[in-house]
Amino acid sequence: MSIAEPLTDERELETGFDATIAADQRIEPRDWMPEGYRKTLIRQIAQHAHSEIIGMQPEGNWILRAPSLRRKAILLAKVQDEAGHGMYLYAAAETLGVDREELTEKLIDSKQKYSSIFNYPTLSYADIGVIGWLVDGAAICNQVPLCRCSYGPYARAMIRICKEESFHQRQGYELLLAMANGTDAQRQMVQEATDRWWWPSLMMFGPPDGDSPNSQQSMAWNIKRHTNDELRQRFVDMSVPQAEALGVTLPDPELRWNDERQAHDYGEPDWDEFKAVIAGSGPANAQRVAHRRRAHEGGAWVREAAQAYADKQAARKDEVRKAAA
Numbered sequence: 393m394s395i396a397e398p399l400t401d402e403r404e405l406e407t408g409f410d411a412t413i414a415a416d417q418r419i420e421p422r423d424w425m426p427e428g429y430r431k432t433l434i435r436q437i438a439q440h441a442h443s444e445i446i447g448m449q450p451e452g453n454w455i456l457r458a459p460s461l462r463r464k465a466i467l468l469a470k471v472q473d474e475a476g477h478g479m480y481l482y483a484a485a486e487t488l489g490v491d492r493e494e495l496t497e498k499l500i501d502s503k504q505k506y507s508s509i510f511n512y513p514t515l516s517y518a519d520i521g522v523i524g525w526l527v528d529g530a531a532i533c534n535q536v537p538l539c540r541c542s543y544g545p546y547a548r549a550m551i552r553i554c555k556e557e558s559f560h561q562r563q564g565y566e567l568l569l570a571m572a573n574g575t576d577a578q579r580q581m582v583q584e585a586t587d588r589w590w591w592p593s594l595m596m597f598g599p600p601d602g603d604s605p606n607s608q609q610s611m612a613w614n615i616k617r618h619t620n621d622e623l624r625q626r627f628v629d630m631s632v633p634q635a636e637a638l639g640v641t642l643p644d645p646e647l648r649w650n651d652e653r654q655a656h657d658y659g660e661p662d663w664d665e666f667k668a669v670i671a672g673s674g675p676a677n678a679q680r681v682a683h684r685r686r687a688h689e690g691g692a693w694v695r696e697a698a699q700a701y702a703d704k705q706a707a708r709k710d711e712v713r714k715a716a717a
């Protein structure tokens with residue numbers, strides 16, 4: 393066999409992959425894919441899964457303090473949905489040849505990242521509403537295009553996730569409407585929460601396009617469908633009328649309608665703050681990772697018990713099979 397043969401094979405495989413992408417069709421787990429594509433997806437899906445799981449913390453913090461049984465039930469259901477999103481996404485990542493245990497280890501060793509937004513603290517109950525409205529709202533803008541992502545398992549997971557996210561956004565907005573129709577003190581809480589979460593929400597779309605080196609390649613692979621700035625603009629345009637309906641002011645003096653662009657102009661987020669939070673020095677980074685580590689270690693006995701049970705079942709089945717033979 394000549395040395396050239398495997399190379400030709402690889403080239404053929406690559407041509408097939410490129411044709412699938414060009415035809416806007418899906419790549420499935422058993423299909424050949426370039427190593428860079430696989431690595432990019434593992435990184436992105438893992439970060440996404442970690443974000444869902446870490447994102448349970450700022451809201452879980454308010455389950456015991458939610459003001460009524462109804463609000464507790466709603467918040468509990470929402471936080472539970474986020475756990476489910478994490479599970480679908482870890483399962484999607486596993487189809488690329490990594491396992492969840494390994495990804496969890498990377499998260500608690502701070503070797504993989506999660507969304508910067510979850511490193512901010514939730515200081516009042518109005519934050520729960522604003523997280524639903526703005527944070528889940530920004531997540532929807534980011535995630536709806538991922539339903540058409542070129543990697544099949546990721547795209548399919550996103551369809552279900554996006555349906556649930558739209559409930560999350562509505563529950564947040566409904567909560568804020570109730571507070572906006574309440575007392576002056578409640579309206580004040582809504583305004584303060586909006587002031588604190590607006591800029592970090594804009595940062596959820598990632599750095600400006602000029603400063604986002606991986607975006608071009610992700611777009612060429614049909615993983616990403618729109619640039620960070622396009623999605624950020626969409627989010628701003630969507631949020632302005634919602635803020636008006638709530639009677640809150642978005643904390644950006646440069647925010648105004650631009651007739652020529654048929655879009656809102658808006659101010660620049662503090663990118664130094666974004667970089668610091670991503671690098672691990674946000675207000676709650678250490679606390680979030682430490683909490684996740686404690687939960688993982690505390691759950692070790694459950695995983696061991698489940699494994700022991702599965703081994704016992706397998707051994708029993710084996711015995712039955714042997715006896716029948």
Ligand SMILES: [Fe+2]
Pocket residue numbers: 444473474477553557
């Ligand atoms: Fe989610």
Ligand SMILES: [Fe+2]
Pocket residue numbers: 474528531556557560
């Ligand atoms: Fe959500």
